[in-house]
Each structure stands twice: as structure tokens, then as C-alpha cells.
Amino acid sequence: MSKELYLKAYTFSITDNNNCLLVKPSKDLNKILLLSKYISDLRRYLLFNRHKISIDPTALEELSEVFSIIPQKGFLANDDYETSLAIINNWLPEIRRNNKELYKILAKITKLIKVLNNISICKDIDIYLSSLLLEKKSLHNTASYISKVADCYRVGPYIINILHDLLSERIYLVKPIVLHDNISILFVKNIQKHFSEIIPANVFVNKTDLLIDYIKRLCKKFFQIDFIDLNIKLNDYINDLSEYLSYRILGLHKLMPLLMDRYVQEIYLDGADTFVYLDHLKYGRCTTNIKLSRRDAEYLITRLKIETGDIIDENNPSLKAELITKKFSVRISIDISPLAVDGVVIDIRRHNPSLCTLHELVKMNMLSSHLANYLKLCMKYRPNLMIVGEPGSGKTTLLNALDREVPSFFRKIYLEDVVESIRVLNKTHQARYKVYPIDSAKYKGKELEVTKLLHRHPDYIILGEIQSKDQFRAVFLALSAGLKCAFTCHSDSLIKLLRRVIENYEISRNLLSLIDIIIFTKKSYNSHQILRYIDKVYETSHYKSKAFIKIYDRNISEKLLVYPTPFLNKVNGEKEYVNNY
Secondary structure (H helix, E strand, O other): OOOOHHHHHHHOOOOOOOOOOOOOOOOOHHHHHHHHHHHHHHHHHHHOOOOOOOOOHHHHHHHHHHHEEEEOOOOOOOHHHHHHHHHHHHHHHHHHOOHHHHHHHHHHHHHHHHHOOOOOOOOHHHHHHHHHHHHHHHHHHHOOOOOOOEEEEEEEEEEEEEEOOOOOOEEEEEEEOOOOHHHHHHHHHHHHHHHHHHHHHHHHOHHHHHHHHHHHHHHHHHHHOOOOOOOOHHHHHHHHHHHHHHHHOOOOOOOHHHHHHOOOOOEEEOOOOOOEEEEOOOOEEEEEEEOOOOHHHHHHHHHHHHHHHHOOOOOOOOOEEEEEOOOOEEEEEEEEEEOOOOEEEEEEOOHHHOOOOOHHHHHOOOOOHHHHHHEEEEEEEEOEEEEEOOOOOOOHHHHHHHHHHOOOEEEEEEEEEEOOOOOOOOOEEEEEEEEEOOOOOOOHHHHHHHHHHHOOOOOOEEEOOOOOOHHHHHHHHHHOOOOOOEEOOOOOOOHHHHHHHHHHOOOHHHHHHHEEEEEEEEEEEOOOOEEEEEEEEEEEEEOOOOOOEEEEEEOOOOOOOOOOOOHHHHHHHHHHHHOOO
């Protein structure tokens, strides 16, 4: 039998169009179609009876070397007819004793292989398969990019290529490792359909981590006996295939490489059926070869609904939530129609705990070592700290880094609408609370919980982002009651910030002196590279309660402009008072 015939019979067994032939079957074609049916029957039998199949591991390995197509072709696909039959006949008696149903299917395949050995070519099946593979090619083929490869690395079961195009943005090219040709694409789609039949619907209400682990174990257990498709000795490939299929069954396979990539900072989708683009730590703004449909977005929305219990529909078209798993932690904002004109808008910010140290931020040139050492010293004394900047300028990253410098014996309380703080187990005292975001239908007011903090005995409070007038007024109420806290807000200059707080939010000028340190972060672009850095630092002059003194300006010096600073003078004054008392 020609190896081409076995490959065609196998390919036909993994298509969804077995009954859609456009040609009148010849006698030889009917035999090939019958072989493809037996191959499909064997695959389904292995899948649906995987728990009760008992076969010698050596038999499985040798049979997989006969039948396998993915990722390496076995003896049959390489036209080694004699070796194939010798191995099959060697194990058929044992299989007959232990698995009669499996034996019957395998015996039919063996008998048909012997018959087809005399057929060298079958042209009428080529007419169908050539059109089928041409149709499926788009699933595997990505756009042709004439660019220089700037970087290549692996993320889970994916290969990432960063292409450098001088005329446009850099290209972030994603390729699943297990999809290496058209047959592997057809196989993955076919086996995904089968798994969808055997996974109970109630399993999908589990948390993402549990669900991925469950599906991955299920896939791996099947692939370890699936000798009709895979070379089961290739454990690494089976692990990659199981992981990729678990993401695909969840409908998250397009986004997963971006969510897991430690170099990705933020992910954007501006409308349904458009390409995703992202901010990369090393290469800045990049376009991708990933296009998300409205259906793809629905899979993500469904996951968020299950994880958070929040609602997003026509009456509540916005959702802001975090998705935390063992592989990634992200903050996701989704807007849908009628608010989103083009169907759906998605913004995903990826949290990277490894970057949340002052040492790492110095290496990234976000701040100088002199300023880092000073801020590290300040955090020992729990300053009332405000970090201010435009969206995406690194406010939360800086806050998390400074949070780590607070002495571990202090009791810290966190109050956030989206959890962006970092849990440090067994090394510090952290009590974390979450309120609904301000744009949620369930929002009841963050200011209410800020007021309650007075009775929760915190040593230091991390408030996350403060957005509204009521929230600002609650913060200054807490500060005036003697609580110590740190928070972030939006503005791009001290003058604009003070005008908004005093004129719009009606905060007394005298209360502003309760803020010890104001840090301004900034974001700029160098070609496609995104630069985030501390631009200026101000401190309250405790001798002139209405004035703020600039103690650092990146444009002037890497060192402090004033030393000792007003905050250090305040700390030293408190120490002297305690000693004298």
C-alpha cells in the first residue's frame, strides 16, 4: 500500500466532512473511506473507553510507531508495510485476550491494510482532499511578513517571534508548537470536538485554574494510549498538546500566550474582528497576528462572570475585574455594545510581581538609585503618600514596590476595587479588602469602606486608586483622624492636581498638609519603546502648611534637590519630641 493512501485515509478520518464527497466513489475509494472509518472508530473507542483499556505499555509504544502521524510519521505512513504488519500481528493475540472490542476494530484495520496493499494510487480522493486542505490552510497560515527577527522565545505551548519592521510597529507573532502542518490542525480540531462531548457541562463553572488542570489531565491520559494518532513516547509533545487543547476547549487559546508572557505589560483590542496589539517590556508597542471575534470575547467574558459573579449586558455594558491564576494575574476592562460602537473593546493589564521591587525599577530606569534609597528610607516611617500620573505611567507598579519596603511587623490593610496588590505569604501582615469598581452596577461607594477602616486598627493603609470626590473626601477624613495611607490618582502636574482637589472636590487647603510626599510618574515614547519613570517628587513644607517643595526633578538631577527633606525633618522632630518626653 502506498504511504500516500494511508495518509489520505488518516486525513479523511479527522475531517468533519465524511459525508460530503463531491465525487462518485470508486471501488478503491470506498476501501480507503472504509479504512478512514475504522481509524475514526478506533480513535473514538480509545477516547470513550480510556478508563477500562488495559494494554501492555510496550505494545502501545510499538503500535504507535506503526500508526502514528503526529508529530512524526510511523511505519505505515513511511510505506514500511512488512514491519507494520509484523508488529500488529505480534500484539493482536494479547489485545484479543484483554480488549475484545479493541481487537475487532484493529483486526478490521489490519485486514483492510492487506487488501489496500495492492492499490498504488486513487485519484478521485485527491479531488476532495486537495480542496479540503486548501480550505483549512488559512487556519495555520499567518500573514507573510518581510521583517527581521529581533527575538524568539517560548511561552508555554507557543513560540513567540518578535519581528522588526522599520516601516511600522514591531510584530508579535504567535505560533502554537503543536500546529506544525495541516494534518495537525485538522487533528486538533477533531479531537477538540470529541472532548467537548465527554466533558460534563457542570465542570465549566469551576475556577479557571481547576478547569485547566482537569482538562489537561483528561487530555494527557487519552494521548498516552492514543497510538492511532500519536507517537506516545514523545512525552514533551503530549504535554504541549494537552496544555494547548485545554486552552482551546476553554476558548482562551488565542489570548493565553499574551496572558502568560512575562514581557507583556498591556493588551488591547479596539473592536471585534480586529487584531490585538500590546505593550512589550523590551520592544514597546507591537501588533500581533491574533484576531479576536465577538465569539472569542464571549469566552473571556464568560470566564470573568464565573470568576467574579459580575454582570455585563446591554444595561451594564462595562466590566472591570481581575483574573488571577497560577500562570498569570491580570486586570481586565471590557466594554460591549451599545457602549462599544464596534462590538467590544478590551484592555488587559498584566501584573508582573517580579518587577515590583525598587531594585528592578532602578534597572528599568524608572528612577535613580539615589531616589530609590531615599524612598526606601521614607517607607520605614509610613508616609502619607500620593502617587500621581497619567494612565499606564507605572503608578501601581511603583506603589507595589514601595509597599514591599514597609517594615513587615506593621499591619497593612488594603482596600481596592481591582486587586492589584501583591500577596506576600508568611512574611508580612496583610488584610486585603475588595470593593466593586465605580463603574459597576453593584458599586456602593469606596468611601464607606474607607470610613470603616478607622475601626480595623491598621498601621498602614494601601487604598489603590482614588477616583471621585467622595473618595477623596473620605481619604482626607481618614488622614485627619491620624491614619497613615498610600494611594494613587490621575493628573499630570501639581497645579492641576491642587486645583481639582481644592476647587472641584472642595478639600480644605489646610488638609493638604496631611500629605507627606507626592510622586509624579510619567510615560513617554521613544520610537515604539514606552518609557515610564518618576518625573518629580514634592513634599509638604510643614513650616508653611500651604506650600509644597520640589525635592526631586528628573530633568535637573538624579539626586535630591533638597536634603534633609521636609519629611525627614518631620520624622526627626517627632523622634526628638518622644525622647524629650
